[in-house]
Amino acid sequence: MSALSAADRELVLRKLRLPPVLSGPITCGDLDDQVLSHVTQKPPRAWAVAFSITSLAALAGFAFIGYTFYVGIGAWGNNIPVAWAFGIINFVFWIGIGHAGTLISAILLLFRARWRNAIARFAEAMTIFAVMVAGLFPLIHVGRPWLAFWLMPYPNQRGLWPNFRSPLMWDVFAVSTYFSVSLLYWYLGLVPDFASLRDRTRGRVRRFLYSVLSFGWRGAATHWHHFERAYLVIAGLATGLVLSVHSVVSFDFAVSLVPGWHMTIFPPYFVCGAIFAGFAMVVLAMVVVRTTMHLEHLITEYHLDVMNRILLTCSCLMAYAYLLEGFTAWYSMNPYIHHTFLQYIVGAYGWAGRLTIACNILIPQLLWLRFFRRNTAGMLLVSVAVTIGMWFERFVIIVSSLHQDFLPSSWHLYKPTVVDFGILTGSFGLFFTLVLLFARVLPVIATTEMKIVLPGSQPGGESHER
């Protein structure tokens, strides 16, 4: 290589430097004003319009659930052999969406990636809402949902205990642990912010509410000392929890003998898919939040760029998983697995399989181009494509494998009913309703965590933004 001139060298170094995480000088007081004011102000018109649409969808969803409750699961399109369809697809889909929040909130904390501080609160909230929506589905997809408490191990006069060897029981424990731990983690992070709200607010009722919620937080250094440690420890444990929850969900399928389901790569494959789908949803939500709430200087292009890179990485990992699944399906020399995998691509539901590959592998490759990583419309295109693709991936895994399983005399196509679609739409409506409510009632950025990384905030004066 020829030697570089000083000007050229500077050019290269500039390309290598990362874009700023925060833009503009900003003080702690400014931060509080910009973020916490949204909690006290009246929401803009756009919020009210969006809220009415989503809550309408959610209510419609609940109406369909009520109808299912009254009439029975026959209202859905489930049949034999496709006994598990939209119910489980939606469950796996929504649990997956939740994982990105924990990844951003917990795993990135462990890596000391401080750019996560601007988006952690929102991402963690999305986790909780996604898990809440997901938790609906195991409840409503059983024949007698009012007896769901039978899944809990409690002493009873029948002398029965649930079957702990069943992956469905593992699911019950994993999802409820995931929900309670995420809620606890989210709440702990909110405690100092509630203290800020308590001290800013004027109304007596609100002040009382925030006092109780903030648990008497004073910001004492001795308290911060234990708080930081506890928060970090929970982050470490939550990381393991994320891996385990979606692995347990994958065990629902992988421990069975159904061809196409019993593949050992399912646990890491599902975890990767979950992170993939979740990040797409986070990117979607971030783009909307930063523009409507005027937080572009806190959630910057850097954040979007990094999240898109993670999306691209996950897409490549999914491509590896698909490749391995296809190769191993052939390598196994098992004629049933061969048949099933062919059906994925060219069978009755082959259109769904091809759509999955296009949305999950092909379209996200656009993110190699810097334009798509920085441009709002480009990002939204990729995120929506990934969301659709990941939903259809679960559809392919479940419906396509089941509709032609072992006994050819049982083979039968699956057709979802209006009720199925209604509940799916309702789940999206519920999720976005909760997100909109959250944006209105709680600070969307963890102001306390942001203050840690503001330049000049620490005594050494060092920049901690990344």
Added chain:
Amino acid sequence: MNGKGSVLGIFANARLLVEAIPDIRGKATGRLEAYTPFPIHGIDRALGLRKSPVGGMVFLMGVVGALSGLLFELWANGVDYPILTAGKPYLSWEAFVPIMFEMTVLFACFTSGLGMLLLLNRLPLFRNPVLRSPAMALFTKDKFGLEVQLDERGPDAETVAALLRQSGAEAVERIEEAGPRAAASPEFLASVAGGIVLVCALAGLLTYWATKLFPVSVPMVHMLSQPRLDPERSDPFFRDGFGMRPPVAATVLRGSVPYLIASEEEAAVVQNPLPRTEAVLGRGRQLFTDHCAVCHGLLGNGIGTLTPAYGAKPANLVAQKIIDLRDGQIHYVVRMGKNAMPSYAADLDDDQRWAAVHYVRALQRALNAKDEDIAR
């Protein structure tokens, strides 16, 4: 708290606070507490705080969670209610690992979060005087505080205030000690107790409703009241209202073999197909004891446990009259019944009947023994 309150210094930024602490620690003897809107690097060392025990607590409770999860699963599915699932052994630890892991994480996380809040920080302390002072609003926003407890040995409030101002505090506030906690009045305690009782009663009623009444109301009861034929219930589907139907005429029950012998005399020529082995006689004995002895007696002599109750006279199977009958005739009587004895065609299949016949013969021999029968 030791009776004299404290002095609170307010600093403009973190650096001033951290630099002030060693100064104040040298000169004031009371306990120090710093207040910051966010955690500050290096302040733990400046204040001389010991390592947080959160890690140890979490590890301990994580192990407790893991062990209790695993042991409970092993006990519930292996010992108390062992079920065979997928042919796995009862104590299959592999299948119990996922739930054990979740219990570990659950116990550990809640120990960390709640242990930190409630145990280590002893929150909430809503009556803390600094919490109630107007400076608190500054500390959650952008200012930093240093509180110095006053005690008898150390400097008084004015000296400490001057020290703080010297170290860079932009304002100083005197904090009075919180008044004594109001003793709980009897009315308060009574209302709390009453509240607990009320909550328990409501919870109990709710549980009863949820588990007993709710499942049998509409629409939950739809699962039970389905349009199907239930055993021993009437049903409007059939004109006569009976749910249970007799067999269709001119059809044969699946698995039934037609019995072509018309009378006891015809049955005389049929031979006993079973060999007279110990196993067959054992079976015969079992069957006789179960089915026949109740009327004919354990010895076959017609004196069974039900004889006095019925007032009927069952045949004495060891009498000469029955000894003279052929095997086939005895079999015919068992199959078709005779007089007051019902047919045992539904109770015993063919093999069982023949085995019982063998045993009857053995009884006959045993109860009509002669000296020559004692061999050797």
Added chain:
Amino acid sequence: MNPDTDKKLAVAAASGLAGALATVAVCGWQRFWINWILWFVFLLTIGLGCLFLVALEHVVGARWSVPLRRVPERLSSLALLVGPASLLALFSLGTLYPWTRPESLKDPAVSGKAVWLNTRFFSARVVGCLLLWAVAYWILVRGSVRQDRTGDPRFNLRARRFAPLFMIIFAITITVVAFDWISSLEPAWYSDVFGVYLFAGTFLAGLAATSLAVLYLKRIGRLSQVGPDHLYNLGGFLFAFTVFWCYIGFAQYLLMWYANMPEEVFWYKERLAGGWGPLLVGLAVVHFLVPFLILIPRAAKSDPRFLFWTAALMLLSHWLDLYWMIFPAAGRSPLPGWPELCFGLLFVSGALLFIRGLLRRGSDMPAGDPFLGEGLEFRL
């Protein structure tokens, strides 16, 4: 570094070589080749793991690891050193791998795969992987060494662009190594997470080797500017990825145990019978439980002594992992005999000799990297 130690290592390697060659005469080719495969895969995974670490740093744009990067760069030469070893191993196909024999074609589970498992395609894959790794080595490692002299920041741009491509290459090639060298010892068996499982072990091996080398250099007074904060990150990664390894290993076992399909579980049954079952338990303990418990406390992650012994234990347990996977295919019992010890002597001494030679040359840190200063200033 003491030249006497080098002499001792050379003597050890020579005696190991003599013993290894004697194995052919005394115990036969199968014993010789099974040991050869085990050891060359072991060194290959260490080298590849280090190359992966280097590429990972470029992909993520991490700054804290820049001062340490020269160590895995040097260690990745191991992957190329075993290039000739893997080419030699191609001669083992006839002895060890059943699919090379015509009677295997009777089993439909193997004959169907003949288009993939045949000597020609297998060799082509081996050569292809070597070429790809050599290209990656040239771009990432030699480029970094060249940057020491020129200080040209364009290397960073080039590495940043190539590293993601290397990740794809690495994913495919490590899967090929796993399926070809290890899994096809029993060609009827299949597990699609096997590539990921070997990756987990590889990454840990690379991390462990890097940690050991870093700590060794610090002990002899070099790399003095690398502080406890850097060590903490190394310890943290070791901690996290030992959990990942255990997770993948257990998931594969649990799924096969639960479904209990004969065409899958025979592989595990072989590896639980005889003494192999207790060895597996021991493997779980030394590869996961012991490092996990040692590295939980925060202080332990940055303590050089804990880190050194834990990393050494992890390297040993990675070897044990490969031993447990490969040796039962030859129907051996787990107790090592003198051939195993000789091979150990040969490869360990040879590798140490090679690594010591590597560490002598060149600078200890990437002197020309523009972010070296930022990396040295890293604090948690």
